[in-house]
Amino acid sequence: MAPRPRIKDVAEYAGVSPKTVSNVINDYEHVSEKTRSAVREAIEALGYRVNIAGRQLRKGRTGMITLAVPELDVAYFAELAKHVMAAADRRGLTVLLHQTGGVRERELAALHGFDAQFTDGTILSPLSLLPRDLATRDTRLPVVLLGERSQPGSADHVGIDNVAAAREATEHLLARGRRSIAVVGGALTGRQGTDRLRTRGYREALRAARVPFDADLVVPVDAFHWQDGARAVGAVLRRDVRPDALLCLNDHLALGALRALHEAGLAAPRDLDVVGFDDIEAGRFSVPSLTTVAPDKAAIADSAVSLLLDRIERHGTEDATDHVVEHRLVVRESSGG
Amino acid sequence: MAPRPRIKDVAEYAGVSPKTVSNVINDYEHVSEKTRSAVREAIEALGYRVNIAGRQLRKGRTGMITLAVPELDVAYFAELAKHVMAAADRRGLTVLLHQTGGVRERELAALHGFDAQFTDGTILSPLSLLPRDLATRDTRLPVVLLGERSQPGSADHVGIDNVAAAREATEHLLARGRRSIAVVGGALTGRQGTDRLRTRGYREALRAARVPFDADLVVPVDAFHWQDGARAVGAVLRRDVRPDALLCLNDHLALGALRALHEAGLAAPRDLDVVGFDDIEAGRFSVPSLTTVAPDKAAIADSAVSLLLDRIERHGTEDATDHVVEHRLVVRESSGG
DNA sequence: CACGCCGATTACATCGATGTAAATATGTCG
DNA sequence: CGACATATTTACATCGATGTAATCGGCGTG
Numbered sequence: 001m002a003p004r005p006r007i008k009d010v011a012e013y014a015g016v017s018p019k020t021v022s023n024v025i026n027d028y029e030h031v032s033e034k035t036r037s038a039v040r041e042a043i044e045a046l047g048y049r050v051n052i053a054g055r056q057l058r059k060g061r062t063g064m065i066t067l068a069v070p071e072l073d074v075a076y077f078a079e080l081a082k083h084v085m086a087a088a089d090r091r092g093l094t095v096l097l098h099q100t101g102g103v104r105e106r107e108l109a110a111l112h113g114f115d116a117q118f119t120d121g122t123i124l125s126p127l128s129l130l131p132r133d134l135a136t137r138d139t140r141l142p143v144v145l146l147g148e149r150s151q152p153g154s155a156d157h158v159g160i161d162n163v164a165a166a167r168e169a170t171e172h173l174l175a176r177g178r179r180s181i182a183v184v185g186g187a188l189t190g191r192q193g194t195d196r197l198r199t200r201g202y203r204e205a206l207r208a209a210r211v212p213f214d215a216d217l218v219v220p221v222d223a224f225h226w227q228d229g230a231r232a233v234g235a236v237l238r239r240d241v242r243p244d245a246l247l248c249l250n251d252h253l254a255l256g257a258l259r260a261l262h263e264a265g266l267a268a269p270r271d272l273d274v275v276g277f278d279d280i281e282a283g284r285f286s287v288p289s290l291t292t293v294a295p296d297k298a299a300i301a302d303s304a305v306s307l308l309l310d311r312i313e314r315h316g317t318e319d320a321t322d323h324v325v326e327h328r329l330v331v332r333e334s335s336g337g
Numbered sequence: 338m339a340p341r342p343r344i345k346d347v348a349e350y351a352g353v354s355p356k357t358v359s360n361v362i363n364d365y366e367h368v369s370e371k372t373r374s375a376v377r378e379a380i381e382a383l384g385y386r387v388n389i390a391g392r393q394l395r396k397g398r399t400g401m402i403t404l405a406v407p408e409l410d411v412a413y414f415a416e417l418a419k420h421v422m423a424a425a426d427r428r429g430l431t432v433l434l435h436q437t438g439g440v441r442e443r444e445l446a447a448l449h450g451f452d453a454q455f456t457d458g459t460i461l462s463p464l465s466l467l468p469r470d471l472a473t474r475d476t477r478l479p480v481v482l483l484g485e486r487s488q489p490g491s492a493d494h495v496g497i498d499n500v501a502a503a504r505e506a507t508e509h510l511l512a513r514g515r516r517s518i519a520v521v522g523g524a525l526t527g528r529q530g531t532d533r534l535r536t537r538g539y540r541e542a543l544r545a546a547r548v549p550f551d552a553d554l555v556v557p558v559d560a561f562h563w564q565d566g567a568r569a570v571g572a573v574l575r576r577d578v579r580p581d582a583l584l585c586l587n588d589h590l591a592l593g594a595l596r597a598l599h600e601a602g603l604a605a606p607r608d609l610d611v612v613g614f615d616d617i618e619a620g621r622f623s624v625p626s627l628t629t630v631a632p633d634k635a636a637i638a639d640s641a642v643s644l645l646l647d648r649i650e651r652h653g654t655e656d657a658t659d660h661v662v663e664h665r666l667v668v669r670e671s672s673g674g
Numbered sequence: 675c676a677c678g679c680c681g682a683t684t685a686c687a688t689c690g691a692t693g694t695a696a697a698t699a700t701g702t703c704g
Numbered sequence: 705c706g707a708c709a710t711a712t713t714t715a716c717a718t719c720g721a722t723g724t725a726a727t728c729g730g731c732g733t734g
Contacts, residue, residue: 006720017684022722030681047475052455053393054720057689071419073618078415082408085436097434099422118389138384226622259622281410282619285563285596343690354714359692367712391690394719
């Protein structure tokens with residue numbers, strides 16, 4: 001098996017210097033039409049491809065960015081990844097996709113590790129990262145954070161207004177006459193994560209409607225998967241008084257909850273309402289279909305990529321910015337009967 | 338902003354040669370404990386990180402492989418990607434994930450394009466690739482195909498026995514007394530794709546049970562998404578005689594079908610049975626839960642990575658092999674009343 | 675026809691890390 | 705103590721591509 005041809009081989013084949021071949025490849029303007037086509041032919045004939053390592057070593061840029069999300073089999077992240085790849089593609093970038101499992105150590109690796117220094121920058125959707133991890137990060141490596149806003153000013157950030165989104169969802173349930181609304185996946189203490197923010201929005205809505213807050217209705221979960229939603233329903237149903245609505249902090253939880261409710265002989269919206277977050281495709285086709293807060297994923301992806309590219313190109317030392325993208329409440333069967 | 342330190346800077350700081358630093362980084366055995374720790378300190382002090390481009394240029398391998406799938410928001414591929422990443426991780430490889438959209442041009446790019454020459458090898462799940470695309474491919478670039486077996490012998494391949502799987506699923510429906518089984522996503526002609534093979538298994542089961550085959554029951558779809566399953570149900574229900582079972586060639590189709598049936602006032606398994614393929618998580622939590630053919634995704638991922646690694650390391654010119662991994666029928670509510 | 679100009683092409687150094695082989699240090703044994 | 709084996713460290717070349725600056729060649733002009 002012949003080794004891969006190098007630029008030098010192409011040069012010899014075409015009877016020119018290596019640099020001329022490079023000039024052709026990079027569309028340098030001062031190359032005569034004749035040499036240009038001769039080189040093109042040589043490239044074709046030898047099946048030559050640029051060696052990215054060599055180019056990167058010389059140029060200092062890879063044209064690749066890393067997208068690090070907790071898990072791909074969480075539909076929200078898969079859908080988001082799709083948008084990010086599309087946005088990157090439009091700008092001539094390639095995406096290296098990475099799963100962190102939501103584990104701090106691997107989120108750190110996304111910031112500092114192999115990928116981070118290999119690609120030109122990182123878009124990270126953190127779950128466990130601590131504020132100090134960001135404070136002490138190597139600012140030479142461009143980063144954009146999605147979702148959680150760990151520490152204002154520590155890095156560019158893109159996300160929806162989680163407090164407002166949760167408030168609107170809760171208002172919707174209140175407007176339907178629901179008064180005992182459980183927050184599945186909610187959190188009162190702990191890190192300033194999405195769960196905290198959404199729980200705050202929920203409380204704001206309650207207060208505005210003068211509905212007393214009951215800490216018992218905040219149901220914590222281990223993770224944001226289907227089975228956690230199902231388990232949470234188990235816990236909720238063991239209470240003396242059954243809530244009349246579930247505000248689930250993502251769609252997987254909500255869909256798992258719908259399933260568990262079904263098994264318990266209950267149905268939304270007949271017996272209680274169910275609302276989720278993320279607007280994943282499964283929620284459009286579930287029975288009942290799922291009311292959800294739909295973030296503008298395309299806008300998130302687009303902002304993230306363009307912010308990152310700014311940082312990369314400007315070696316940006318400007319202050320970190322915070323981009324808030326649109327969301328809207330999509331009312332479907334699970335709270336719309 | 339200080340430039341990133343190079344190995345040379347570390348060497349100067351520690352008072353040794355660059356090569357010694359390299360030796361420490363690569364855990365070369367003959368380095369005295371004293372220099373080792375001095376170098377470690379220097380690395381720490383300067384915040385040094387290996388420059389992958391330099392290393393790769395020298396070593397010739399990237400330690401990265403490409404995984405190219407049609408779409409990440411098809412749950413099966415997202416779940417598969419997760420397994421592939423885990424398998425790669427165990428072998429010290431990083432995965433570059435790529436979406437082809439199922440478009441031939443981009444599947445070709447996965448074989449020959451940027452990624453293919455950049456990473457050490459490619460695992461490709463093709464949809465539109467033609468046999469000749471594989472016949473003419475550059476065999477210097479290691480490739481493993483998943484799912485469709487385009488052309489025996491053209492490249493290593495990993496998949497389940499689609500014919501047997503479809504036969505078993507059909508036998509299951511026949512055993513439940515179903516006699517009019519529609520194949521949603523089925524195909525009688527066209528490429529030797531998964532759909533063809535599964536349709537063949539379906540027919541084999543019918544023949545064995547002496548149930549006449551009705552070509553009208555083969556319902557083609559545009560794509561294998563939820564909405565296509567829903568649409569197919571619309572078509573099926575417009576027929577004079579309603580089938581008593583739907584064999585959907587993936588779970589998304591099946592779940593879309595369940596939803597459409599619900600809207601039509603029908604329910605599985607009461608009015609008809611529904612079976613899918615892939616065993617995606619959504620099918621475990623749907624109402625009703627979904628009977629499905631579960632491929633051993635972990636095994637697929639593991640075989641694929643290890644086959645690819647073989648090719649890479651042995652510059653394998655051996656004949657292409659074909660790995661068949663296990664599958665099993667998981668019977669749930671949608672055909673288990 | 676000599677000169678200057680500009681477009682086309684090339685020689686050479688360089689990006690950062692590491693393999694090779696040689697040089698140097700350390701240790702062992704008779 | 706000297707010879708020799710072994711352990712540690714180093715100089716140098718190299719991986720492939722491209723930026724810099726120098727060279728080459730053709731053309732118009734005085």
